[in-house]
Amino acid sequence: MYPLKFSIEYPEKLSRGTLFLRLFFGYLYVGIPHYFCLFFLAIAVIFIQCIAFWIILFTGKFPKGMFDFIVGYYRWNMRVTAYLGYMTDKYPKFTTKPYEGDPVVLELEFPESLSRGKLLLKVFFGVIYVMIPHYVCLIFVGIWACILMFIAWWVILFTGKYPENWFHFVEGYYRWYLRVGLYFYYCDVYPPFSGKP
Numbered sequence: 001m002y003p004l005k006f007s008i009e010y011p012e013k014l015s016r017g018t019l020f021l022r023l024f025f026g027y028l029y030v031g032i033p034h035y036f037c038l039f040f041l042a043i044a045v046i047f048i049q050c051i052a053f054w055i056i057l058f059t060g061k062f063p064k065g066m067f068d069f070i071v072g073y074y075r076w077n078m079r080v081t082a083y084l085g086y087m088t089d090k091y092p093k094f095t096t097k098p099y100e101g102d103p104v105v106l107e108l109e110f111p112e113s114l115s116r117g118k119l120l121l122k123v124f125f126g127v128i129y130v131m132i133p134h135y136v137c138l139i140f141v142g143i144w145a146c147i148l149m150f151i152a153w154w155v156i157l158f159t160g161k162y163p164e165n166w167f168h169f170v171e172g173y174y175r176w177y178l179r180v181g182l183y184f185y186y187c188d189v190y191p192p193f194s195g196k197p
Contacts, residue, residue, distance in 0.1 A: 003109035003187050006175045007197065008082050010167055011089060011103075014156050018089050023153075026084055030092070034080045037094060041073045049185055053119070056185075060113045067110055067186065072096025074182070075106040078174065085149055086156060087167065106178070111187055118188050126184060130191075134180045137193060138173070145173040172196060 022030070048066045056062055072095075079092035079102070088103040098105070122130065148166045156162055172195025179191035 002179065002192065003111070003189055004175070004179050004182060005105060005107040005197075006078070006171075006178055007105045008078075008087050008167075008171050008174075009103040009105075010164060011087070011162065013160050014086065014162060015089050016157055016160060019086060019153065019156055022084060022086065030080065030084055034076075034092060034094070038073070038077055038080070041076070041096075045070050045073050052185065053123075056114050056119055057116055060116055062111060062114055062186065064110060067108075069096065070186065071106065071108045074108075074178065075104065078106055078178070079104045081174070085170065086153060086162065087170065108182060108186055115188050122184050130180065130183060134176075134191065134193070138177060138180070141173050141176065141195070145170045169195075 048070060052062055052066050075098065076092070076094075076096050082088050082104050083090070083092050090101065090103045092104075093099060093102075098107075148170060152162050152166050152170075174195075175197070176191070176193075176195035183189070183191050
């Protein structure tokens with residue numbers, strides 16, 4: 001079983017009013033405040049990753065506090081993504097922690113130890129054996145996910161529902177993308193070529 005758990009709660013009904021609000025003003029009331037905060041968190045994540053690289057290289061361990069901070073950053077980012085992508089009507093909270101009623105579940109199992117050899121392998125050859133094969137697939141999956149999201153907006157407008165199969169396809173795309181991104185620093189389990197849980 002892959003150490004990443006990611007899911008978005010499927011909404012039985014979505015608000016058409018919120019749909020229009022996000023389309024025309026989402027960048028104002030969601031994008032600006034959340035991405036302003038996430039921008040500074042992203043800078044912190046880059047610094048932490050640089051420090052963590054050397055710690056893992058010399059000790060084989062990822063400091064738990066640093067690990068939790070980075071996973072929290074991804075959790076918050078995915079909440080905003082899900083909200084702006086019309087996958088939930090629950091406005092994302094300004095927090096890296098999980099909370100009651102959170103529509104997005106993102107948990108990455110903390111590794112007790114990480115392989116130094118795999119860390120170096122990822123740094124020097126990760127582009128060849130991870131990024132190229134996965135991202136080539138993800139480009140096509142992502143294009144289809146974007147098409148489905150565009151059509152889903154219209155379906156939600158007329159029915160108030162996000163088609164469930166489409167919803168889970170887009171959710172799977174995000175899961176696959178996260179697995180590949182998190183593999184580089186945070187786990188040693190090679191990501192599968194799939195977005196399935």
